[in-house]
């Protein structure tokens with residue numbers, strides 16, 4: 272009960288501040304739309320598919336997962352600004368739940384990601400993408416789990432390193448190989464076997480496969496539940512770890 | 523109200539490949555009485571903030587015990603949190619929030635309902651004379667206004683004890699005077715106030731009792747006047763032309779002496795006896811004399827006798 276109350280207090284404050292900042296809204300919406308519009312003409316020939324709809328079935332889920340990963344991983348920068356301003360320390364002297372300090376922030380990140388995802392999906396519908404609403408909601412659940420995990424991870428690391436200068440290279444080092452080896456932007460179907468073997472060890476490639484299956488309408492595919500379970504377990508672990516960091520972070 | 527015994531904390535930081543350990547606080551014993559303004563006086567790096575952060579449950583002590591407002595720091599930090607307020611040295615407001623928003627949220631984090639949090643915020647804003655700015659973003663505040671918001675955030679839940687880490691550092695003289703008034707008001711409302719400072723005049727004028735801290739240890743405790751009385755003897759201050767300070771210092775080398783920009787201070791057994799001798803020594807050395815005054819030791823003199831350094835320089 273206290274956890275719920277505290278989480279919603281932190282969440283409300285974070286949402287309020289987010290919506291107050293028009294720059295974020297511009298970047299957060301404009302950027303994915305540009306992706307969609309600029310990549311669109313390249314898609315059909317590159318993926319060797321016959322229709323726009325088919326191309327978007329592959330590309331849009333990848334784009335959404337990409338946004339979830341990167342959007343989450345870079346949330347730590349905002350937290351470092353809060354650390355510097357003394358806001359975190361001020362919260363930590365109150366009896367507020369440490370888990371709530373994390374969850375309130377991560378839930379804001381999830382909500383803003385889902386808002387982006389909805390806009391992109393709507394736009395892709397204009398480009399002939401077709402997806403069942405039930406499958407779409409499951410795909411959003413997958414995105415929410417990814418974003419919960421990456422943002423919690425980023426917050427935990429931010430609390431550990433406490434400086435932008437250390438966080439930026441660290442997050443880039445994590446994000447680059449994850450991105451390249453997950454088949455996010457293009458599927459790894461045409462990749463050599465050894466590359467696919469490595470990708471199997473990348474949890475995000477499971478998430479992408481699951482999300483693509485959902486967009487294909489292939490609800491029965493094992494990729495779906497495997498992706499969801501892997502992401503749920505990792506998200507829970509990241510949340511538990513980051514909440515511990517909130518409990519014992521120094522300065 | 524606050525009792526600590528043997529409180530210790532050291533930090534290990536890595537510098538390149540070498541590990542360096544700093545003993546920030548090495549065995550602090552404190553007894554703070556209910557309803558007093560207690561001051562922690564010491565130079566930068568003395569360990570004041572580290573002690574406060576331990577007492578505020580933000581970092582765990584390596585050793586020692588503490589009881590704060592009846593709650594045991596080691597065994598029941600959650601209860602300590604409910605009973606204390608803490609205002610960090612570096613401030614705690616967010617640029618894009620307003621003072622009222624920050625205060626309402628802070629009250630709610632302490633468990634207040636929405637309505638009572640709003641009422642508390644309104645009354646605290648009134649008390650700290652912040653009503654006029656209450657709905658403006660914090661980034662538009664002056665240093666003094668922002669510091670008052672910090673303090674207001676620290677006491678919004680009416681704690682029994684409030685810790686203020688360097689509440690007046692960086693404020694102009696007028697804001698400082700204003701802040702002193704606010705701190706006295708908190709005491710009048712029945713709060714125990716624990717402040718840290720590196721200003722001698724602040725410790726002297728504002729605090730009922732002080733502990734002087736240096737290098738992680740408490741070197742003296744008591745009321746400002748009793749500490750000053752402890753030092754036997756008098757201080758003779760000789761005002762000089764700037765270029766004569768060095769000559770005067772060598773002419774008076776026989777005394778315990780401190781040189782400043784335009785004066786020297788001499789620590790003597792009996793001022794009335796020493797002054798004629800000092801005048802003669804300066805005359806013999808041909809040092810032009812500006813002024814000469816005799817006074818009782820200040821807190822800086824206390825610090826000097828306990829540590830061998832002047833607080834003004836460190």
Ligand SMILES: Nc1ncnc2c1ncn2[C@@H]1O[C@H](COP(=O)(O)OP(=O)(O)O)[C@@H](O)[C@H]1O
Nearest residue numbers: 522533535544546565566567568569570571572
């Ligand atoms: N988190 C930390 N990590 C490493 N060293 C620290 C940390 N916090 C304080 N110190 C060191 O402990 C000593 C005491 O610092 P502090 O308590 O901030 O002093 P004060 O508040 O009296 O200026 C200093 O030498 C400081 O560098």
Ligand SMILES: [Mg+2]
Nearest residue numbers: 570571611687
């Ligand atoms: Mg300090």
